Amino acid sequence: MIQTDEKVLVEQPSVKNTEYSESATTFDYSSIVKSDHFKKMCKEKTVFTVSYTIFYMLYSLLLPYLALSTNLLNGKIIGEISWAWIYAISMIPMSFIVCSIYLKKADYFDKEAKKILENQEV
Template identity: 35%
Template sequence: MSEKSSVNWEQLEAKPEFRALLARKWRFIVSSTIFFVAYYFALPVLVGYFPTLMKKEVIGRINWAYLFALSQFFMAWALAFIYTRKAAQWDKEAAAVIADH
């Protein structure tokens, strides 16, 4: 840890490529978070405002509310998968920006 970094972070931060990378990361993370929160709170809102629809059975005794609740697990897994793919891409882009520095 006592070793000095060979990267001048102030200069790197000023580079347009680095700022563009941070902007892309920020847009993805904020939009994903908004989507996740909206999807998560959609279930109680739908159950509260449309109880007869959400009680309607779809497959056997399984109703729309249960299907929607189950879909939240799949949505979270999909979002986590997409995020890890994007994070790996951002790491490569960051390494390229640092290498060009």
């Protein structure tokens, strides 16, 4: 993808990638940026990314805070296993869940971006 002043050239994959081919598609980037669909997608992406980042950071940083500043995690559950162990081990499935949700949303945003480009083809 090559960006000029107001247009973006997207070159189709080919065997020779040394020069621009005639199959290169031109997009009017300034009209894409101004479109409601693009603005909506950017807002959704920002809300998703910021909210999941805040959640993940809070969940991760809560363990050291609770372990060092309070006695909440000192209680025993089964034998010598405390709440601190349960909380720490819960980070593994939580990480996988957050990653899988992110992958699904990334696929969704890729499809939305493709729709936007298809609607803007000259």
